[in-house]
Amino acid sequence: MQSDPLPAPARYNPPMKFFLFLCLSLAAFAQEPGSCVSNPPVPDIASRPSWNGWGNGAGNARYQGAGAQLDAAQAAKLKLKWAFGFPGAKSVYGQPTVAGGRVFVAVDTGTVYSLDAATGCQYWSYTAAAGVRTAISIGPGKDGHGYLAYFGDQKGTAYAVNAQTGAEVWKVQVESHPYAKLTGAPQVYQGRIYVPVASGEEAAAGNPQYECCTFRGSVLALDAYTGKQIWKTYLIPEVAKKTTRNSLGTQRWAPSGAGVWSAPTLDPKRHALYVGTGDAYSEPATGNSDAIVALDMNTGKILWAAQDLANDAWVTGCLENAKSKENCPDNAGPDYDFGASPILRDLPSGKTVLIAPQKSGIVWAHDPDRKGAVVWKTSLASKVPTAVGQLNFGGSADERNAFFGLRTGGIVALSVQNGERNWFTPIEPAAGRKSGHDGATSVISGVVFSGGWDGVLRALSASDGKILWQFDMAQEFKTVNGVPAEGGSMGAAGPTIAGGMVFAGAGYPGVPVQAGKPGNVLLAFSAE
Secondary structure, three states, X not given: OOOOOOOHHHHHOOOHHHHHHHHHHHHHHHOOOOEOOOOXXXXXXXXXXXXXXXXXXXXXXXXXXXXXXXXXXXXXXXXXXXXXXXXXXXXXXXXXXXXXXXXXXXXXXXXXXXXXXXXXXXXXXXXOOOOOOXXXXXXXXXXXXXXXXXXXOOOOEEEEEEOOOOOEEEEEEOOOOXXXXXXXXXXXXXXXXXXXXXXXXXXXXXXXXXXXXXOEOEEEEEEOOOOOEEEEEEOOOOOOEEEEEOOOOOEEEXXXXXXXXXXXXXXXXXOEEEEEOOOEOOOOOOOOOOEEEEEEOXXXXXXXXXXXXXXXXOOHXXXXXXXXXXXXXXXXXXXXXXXXXXXXXXXXXXXXXXXXXXXXXXXXXXXXXXXXXXXXXXXXXXXXXXXXXXXXXXXXXXXXXXXXXOOOOOEEEEEOOOOOEEEEEOOOOOOOOOOOXXXXXXXXXXXXXXXXXXXXXXXXXXXXXXXXXXXXXXXXXXXXXXXXXXXXXXXXXXXXXXXXXXXXXEOXXXXXXXXXXXXXXXXXXXXX
């Protein structure tokens, strides 16, 4: 039986839902490969497992507890879940941050990405004015509306972008010195971000015509919602003045140096902020170089400084193979910076220590309640080459041990209470590749993760150092976004762990004396 004809308007004008479906379908089709089909608001980050910023917490312990959702047995069965390729990148500078079911990560091109943690699809990207080496720190928006993502670039600019959309909220040049750079992740706390400032002036001083040196390391507190400066503290209070001239007649300046290369460590209980500082660039070296320095979180006033190596003035012109040594200080030091964040850890006794690895190969434990008095120190090297260093980008700590990768190869566990060595695992690099573990370690209950210069990511038992699992990242990968990608070394940032997954950026060429393998891929592993 023939049905009645449809009314004319319905026959020739499809319902509005059809148009909406068609528009969404066309929009999804027009997106770049690997883009997420939708972009919902970032959920409450406290409700999901996260690894926020550099150290996964104010104390920079790089420890993940229940949020790991991963144990030693599962860690031994990790499989690659997805890979994301970064177009045009040669180094995955930034460490992956996991928050609200998303991964935030930056590369040397200056591009910051927001990806879905489960699938690797891309929500957005934002390109800064220079390469971004810092980890991304996530904090709540004003009055609790949404979230902001904070980071810094290699030209001394700090940024805040909308964590859901990537839209720029503010950007601020925090230091006017032409060689200023931000390498340490900002720390977010109660409406402020604390920003460390380092520089590349050490390298510029390799030029005998360069007037060395005028940079001073600093820490700033900015309003998290506007970027407005609240306070700024230079680690060297005196402005550099003219001193002598080199043999070419180039003017020399001092004091200089004491850059802050790593994320500040926050101690709200003591209203203090702690940083490790770099060496001086010119003589005389000041008392705040190669030191652990405490600042008041509210005012920026320096509370105390514990200098662990005096008279360390050094620039790249001091290298053995330098073309010119004109700017090398007459009494050059060994370049034994503190390049890593101090780890704030409570001891079973109720006391608190700041555990700080130095390039010299010495791990120091300072007492924040006694103006940084030394509690213990442990040397992990009898001889360390100048500039290269033994302990560079940091370690991690659980309730019992602190774990460090050694530039000379291997992973060590030291008692947080007295610095005694509980175990050491020597690690031979993959055949034909470079040895060493400069990148920061990361720890969960029972497992330590470390990536090497050889491009191999490893999981070790936290109790005895036995290798549980390893994965060769220095290879080509098929990526979710279709970008050709190849992994490489891990030499700075460490792996991050949250929600049963492990994330690692593979590709860090380092500086010429280290010569790691470049790469442009982010890898995500799970035990599923």
